[in-house]
Amino acid sequence: MSIEPFSIKVPESVLDDLRQRLALTRWPDEITDSSWDYGTNLAYLQQLVAYWQDGFDWRAQEQLLNSFPQFKVDVDGVGLHFIHAKGQGPDPVPLIISHGWPGSFFELHKIIGPLTDPASHGGDPQDSFDVVVPSLPGYGFSDRSDRPGMDVRRIAELFMQLMTRELGYKRFGAQGGDWGSSISLRLGELYPDNLIGVHVNMLPLRQEIGDGEPSEDEQRWREQLQRFQKDGSGYSHIQGTRPQTLAYGLNDSPVGLAGWIIEKFRAWSDCHENLECVFNKDELLTNIMIYWITQTINSSMRLYYETAHADGTTAGKVEVPVGVALFPREITLPPHNLATRQYNIQRWASMGAGGHFAAMEQPAALVHEIRTFFRQIRH
Template identity: 40%
Template sequence: MNVHDFRIDVPAVVIEDLRDRLRGTRWPDQVEGVGWGQGTEREFLREVVAHWGHNFDWFAVQDRLNHCAQRLVEVSGGLRVHVVHERGEVEGGQPIVLLHGWPSSFVQMLPIMPMLTQPSRYGGSAGDAFDAVALSLPGYGFSDRPTDAGWDLRRIADAVVEVMEALGYTTFAGRGSDLGAGVLQQLALAYPDRLVGLHLSGTNPYLGWVPDDLTPEEQSFVEAAQDWNAREMAYAQEHSSKPQTLAHALNDSPAGLASWVLEKFRAWSDCDGDLRNVYDLDDLLTNLTVYWVTETIGSSMRLYWEAARSTNAAYGRVEVPTGMAMSDKDMFPTPRAWAERSYRLTRWTKLQRGGHFLEWETPEPLAEDIRVFFRELRTARLEG
């Protein structure tokens, strides 16, 4: 069997080393009054590092995570993929794979999993229950780090199909954002018969070829994307060109890791400039600690390098029925007309709150939109 039960078991010496490094952080200077204008604000990061090093209880978090049903699934080439696999309250529920992006991890999906698997506890119908699979992308979290080149979005899409088959699902639904949405796009193009539908969110700043028949709303979107790329895209350029250079620093310094990751959470979330308006600090530190103890910051960034050099990516318009839950508080607003150029949209929801990490920021409305979308698809299939 290539499916094995898994429990997180981080050695105490790893956590003590983390705390020692946090306590020994060597702080840079900062221009007076600049705030976040030049990047991560020092005093905020001091607070984070102090809490991480002195108050954050990883082992209590580890115990809570281990209450989830976790598996390691071996795919072609021997790489093991970590999943949290929770079955729905009704036998035979719709299977759904949940895919995160960067700088996130499988823990982003945990808030909505009970809302999908046990909907009757959250004001929904038991008939909408899913079998939910939160999958850690290869090179992220407790999935193995690829040791060979070529693990691009398409190859990961192949692995997702293998994982779902190993868990007993030949067809399934997909939910994702960021790089996870990119994997699902590749899966939908390469294996359309495997997917009953896609549910996506998140602005994509990669424009690629820009058509010459833009609507005024699309033209505004392209201009916003170009402006965002000029101001905010340096991180992705580094990931895509020299990820190993940065990996040496971030794999060695937890304060550096926190600075690199939390600046993106602040910039991409609907938090009015203060992460504490949206997130519990321990949730952010859980995500950071997963990166630290698995030493996956380097392999996670390497996915950008792989995507930029992919030679086997599928291209075309996705014809799998797709629903999108979109927020104008993400990087910048995306018009429906632009999304329809790439996807067969059958549902489009404008969310009033939330940014790039909706499973964390607004789990209840997101879970409800997922349930409604796939219920509509089931009804349409029955009527058809």
């Protein structure tokens, strides 16, 4: 199948069904004054759902999404949905940007314009990129695999084919956060001759036991990991072991789906316990809607299972140039000394504000870091 233009047009019957399901929600109880301690706060979710029913305009968000040039193509039997926005500059660098969970291609929409057309956003046209933003397989408008094995390595292989065979780029850069960082780094590991460089705003590290006492940064990082594993990783364990069981509830209940997703947006963002100081309701609901209308919450969660059960892991050092932007409210902040053992770090930036969803929270800062990193390795 050749590359085909793609646009989103959700049938009105799907929206009617959603409104009916929202109206028939059976709400659970909650411990008095428990805030978000036990999970998604009841009062906030009820407020969000009320807006979803009476104030949210999906058609307006659909129009926003369709303002980007979208396409779909079959890559090795998998239909991949992607944005392909051409750079407005003398020598654009091809750049594939990958999202993670519970995000979507929408998570990256604020950085596409500044990266493709810097001159129109206060930048230098020399810094332009041809930007490719795919929906991960099993996410959004990309196909859902009905076979096992759609792990990080397999996605990297598909994205390599997308960039080289389908789009004709011999060499390109990769960027991402969350799963997108793992996919981008795996591209760098597997295809060093094709990757100009890799930039990430989340850096996965293998836990290595070194000689002597750990540095302060290393000790802090290990404590962050321990806290996360104790109090924040339950979702990952469920999705990595029994995603199918969870999917029955989330695929059937839009409120259940929203509750599962927005808790992560609050926990992982630099929102100072006020979710809407970073994201507005339209942004939160548009991301949720992409999961709802495509029924991809189950297939998206399977990435945790497939990766946890994959054969082999990254063992060697990634030798292509790597740039890192560390936003202060990221889940963990890895130490530089350990990172240099596993990656060829060429830029290491500690950011002033922002968290896990950097492209939505601090788009200008992330764009600056992407431009700066690739400026030094463009040729």
